[in-house]
Amino acid sequence: MTPKLALCLLLTISVAQGAELPIRQVILYKHGIGYFQRSGQLGPNDSVQLDFNAAEMNDVLKSLTIQESGAGKVTGLRYDSSDPLEKKLAEFPFKIGPGQPLTAILDQLKGAAVELKSGSETIRGTLVSGRTVPGTEQRPPSEQITLLLDSGEFRNVDLSAVASLRFQDTALQTQFAEYLKTLHAARSRDKRSVYIDSTGSQAREIAASYMIPMPVWKSSYRLIFGTAGEPTLEGWAIVDNTTGDDWSNVQLSLVSGRPISFISRLYEPRYIGRPTAEVERDNAQAPVIYQGAIEEKEKAAGRGDFPAGRVAMAAPALARTEENTDAMQMNVVGEAPLVETTTASLSAIASTAASRELGELFEYSFTTPITVHKSESAMLPFLQEKLAARKLLVYSDEGSIHPLNSVEITNSTGKTLDGGPITVYDANAYAGEALVETLKKGDNRLISYGVDLGTRITTVFESQAQIVREVHFRRGFLLTKTAAIETKTYTVRNVDQAAKTMIIEHPVRSDYKLINQEAIETTSDAYRFEVKIGPDAIEKLLVTEERVFDSTMAISNLTPDLLGSYVQNKSLTDAARAQLQQILDLKRQIAANDGEIQRTLTGINNFVLDQGRIRQNIDSLNRVAGQEQQVQNYSRQLAAQEAQLATLRDKLAQLQTRKTTLESQLNALLEKLEF
Numbered sequence: 001m002t003p004k005l006a007l008c009l010l011l012t013i014s015v016a017q018g019a020e021l022p023i024r025q026v027i028l029y030k031h032g033i034g035y036f037q038r039s040g041q042l043g044p045n046d047s048v049q050l051d052f053n054a055a056e057m058n059d060v061l062k063s064l065t066i067q068e069s070g071a072g073k074v075t076g077l078r079y080d081s082s083d084p085l086e087k088k089l090a091e092f093p094f095k096i097g098p099g100q101p102l103t104a105i106l107d108q109l110k111g112a113a114v115e116l117k118s119g120s121e122t123i124r125g126t127l128v129s130g131r132t133v134p135g136t137e138q139r140p141p142s143e144q145i146t147l148l149l150d151s152g153e154f155r156n157v158d159l160s161a162v163a164s165l166r167f168q169d170t171a172l173q174t175q176f177a178e179y180l181k182t183l184h185a186a187r188s189r190d191k192r193s194v195y196i197d198s199t200g201s202q203a204r205e206i207a208a209s210y211m212i213p214m215p216v217w218k219s220s221y222r223l224i225f226g227t228a229g230e231p232t233l234e235g236w237a238i239v240d241n242t243t244g245d246d247w248s249n250v251q252l253s254l255v256s257g258r259p260i261s262f263i264s265r266l267y268e269p270r271y272i273g274r275p276t277a278e279v280e281r282d283n284a285q286a287p288v289i290y291q292g293a294i295e296e297k298e299k300a301a302g303r304g305d306f307p308a309g310r311v312a313m314a315a316p317a318l319a320r321t322e323e324n325t326d327a328m329q330m331n332v333v334g335e336a337p338l339v340e341t342t343t344a345s346l347s348a349i350a351s352t353a354a355s356r357e358l359g360e361l362f363e364y365s366f367t368t369p370i371t372v373h374k375s376e377s378a379m380l381p382f383l384q385e386k387l388a389a390r391k392l393l394v395y396s397d398e399g400s401i402h403p404l405n406s407v408e409i410t411n412s413t414g415k416t417l418d419g420g421p422i423t424v425y426d427a428n429a430y431a432g433e434a435l436v437e438t439l440k441k442g443d444n445r446l447i448s449y450g451v452d453l454g455t456r457i458t459t460v461f462e463s464q465a466q467i468v469r470e471v472h473f474r475r476g477f478l479l480t481k482t483a484a485i486e487t488k489t490y491t492v493r494n495v496d497q498a499a500k501t502m503i504i505e506h507p508v509r510s511d512y513k514l515i516n517q518e519a520i521e522t523t524s525d526a527y528r529f530e531v532k533i534g535p536d537a538i539e540k541l542l543v544t545e546e547r548v549f550d551s552t553m554a555i556s557n558l559t560p561d562l563l564g565s566y567v568q569n570k571s572l573t574d575a576a577r578a579q580l581q582q583i584l585d586l587k588r589q590i591a592a593n594d595g596e597i598q599r600t601l602t603g604i605n606n607f608v609l610d611q612g613r614i615r616q617n618i619d620s621l622n623r624v625a626g627q628e629q630q631v632q633n634y635s636r637q638l639a640a641q642e643a644q645l646a647t648l649r650d651k652l653a654q655l656q657t658r659k660t661t662l663e664s665q666l667n668a669l670l671e672k673l674e675f
Contacts, residue, residue: 034214219420235383
């Protein structure tokens with residue numbers, strides 16, 4: 001190959017490829033989006049091609065920005081259309097189906113001028129038809145076309161004898177090429193290109209920035225306890241390069257937080273159906289008479305203000321006695337000082353990630369360029385710092401009798417710690433694993449990494465009789481507030497020869513509140529109590545709660561005994577007790593009067609029944625001779641009972657009158673009673 005020909009090939013390849021914009025900066029977020037910035041030199045009248053997957057185009061069209069310096073301007077952006085293949089092919093005057101013979105294609109182009117070469121003969125004419133001739137036993141099937149020659153003759157041409165065929169109409173020839181190009185492009189559906197065109201006579205620097213879907217970056221930590229001092233927290237970021245480009249010496253940043261992001265369908269063309277309207281040509285247009293307005297509505301723009309919600313976390317009140325005034329200091333189980341991490345137990349890494357607040361987000365930026373090849377992943381150290389922590393036990397699962405080995409960590413790094421798994425090493429040995437959610441600077445969390453088999457916990461639940469806390473009377477009704485008191489006893493047995501500190505989480509119940517005690521912390525669903533257990537010792541924690549509920553009862557329905565129990569309630573004032581005592585006295589008198597009425601009614605009923613028996617006996621004796629004396633005895637007995645019955649009926653009337661009087665007095669007191 002001559003040098004001149006080689007130079008021409010290089011120039012041709014350079015022009016065909018266009019300018020390149022390598023990736024310079026990558027920012028990965030936690031909500032599935034990545035920010036990319038490309039930059040490079042754009043030559044005079046040059047173009048840049050950026051390739052993306054079809055699924056990325058919506059985000060690219062939503063976020064792409066172009067910056068440039070120097071003479072000339074970017075004249076616009078072009079990108080591959082996403083019209084369905086069927087819609088694209090429908091624009092052509094022919095259709096090429098799968099396995100379709102050439103004659104079937106040519107038959108769709110009747111009237112097209114073609115030129116055929118068969119051996120040394122050149123045939124020119126206009127297409128009339130194309131067909132497939134079925135074969136016979138003597139000859140195979142063949143494809144033939146019929147042409148109208150320039151001489152006016154019709155001629156059948158067997159395509160098997162034709163060496164070449166060309167359309168004389170260059171526009172039709174171009175359409176065939178475009179059709180085939182469209183079919184070829186459809187085979188690579190995942191690839192879409194964006195083209196940046198420019199004008200100008202000078203080269204200049206341009207930068208293209210955009211957002212595309214990306215795998216979220218992941219965090220993993222190592223919490224390392226040594227022999228003395230504060231523990232060390234190592235943080236590693238796991239990133240995945242799923243793009244089709246290498247990240248060579250890029251500026252990489254990782255952002256913790258979840259800004260709002262969504263997919264807007266900008267890449268797919270949208271078509272809106274339109275109604276069909278026909279103009280009436282036969283009928284003359286009648287004049288239109290518009291009516292006057294009766295009522296006019298003012299146009300008002302409404303606006304809704306939605307206050308931003310905020311969740312406030314109360315600071316834990318830990319220290320309440322001399323024993324736990326240093327609860328936030330770093331203590332290991334058994335009150336021994338925390339061990340210092342030796343350098344041998346730390347990873348030999350250099351964390352070069354600078355951190356900063358980005359409003360509500362937090363960013364880790366690697367100060368040295370990072371290289372991650374396409375289809376590869378990388379682990380990058382972004383943190384290695386001391387932090388405040390203390391070892392303790394946590395009990396929150398009532399389904400287990402053992403608490404969990406845990407650490408209370410306080411984020412004293414001055415940075416936001418992204419959520420992720422934590423592997424705990426104690427004295428250069430693996431101790432367990434934990435999970436932590438995103439931790440802002442200054443915040444603290446409990447993490448559990450193992451089961452402490454040297455501590456056992458049992459629970460006992462007890463409930464007391466309900467206690468009336470408040471008594472009120474309103475318009476003849478008794479209103480009470482009654483408390484149901486429940487106590488849960490946690491018994492902790494430490495079989496080890498080392499003192500321990502334990503956090504017990506007691507469930508929060510919406511209708512209950514603690515009595516005469518406070519938790520060191522309260523979460524959304526649990527109270528936290530701190531218990532210190534000595535070596536080979538037993539400690540108990542009693543958690544007492546009450547549930548207060550209201551009840552309403554009509555005083556007229558209360559028995560004197562029940563009403564008397566309320567009179568003795570210590571929450572009543574002397575004035576209220578005196579009023580209630582008057583009502584109680586009347587209720588007792590009414591009850592005694594009702595009892596006397598019942599006894600009188602019983603006596604009357606007994607006399608009536610006995611008189612019925614006597615009358616039956618008299619009636620029977622009157623039918624027997626010689627029983628006159630017995631009949632007279634029964635008659636005298638019946639007369640005596642009549643006198644007693646009259647007395648009882650008079651007494652019943654008096655008792656009913658007294659009942660009416662007492663009830664009237666009671667109603668009058670109830671009307672005035674209110675406290």
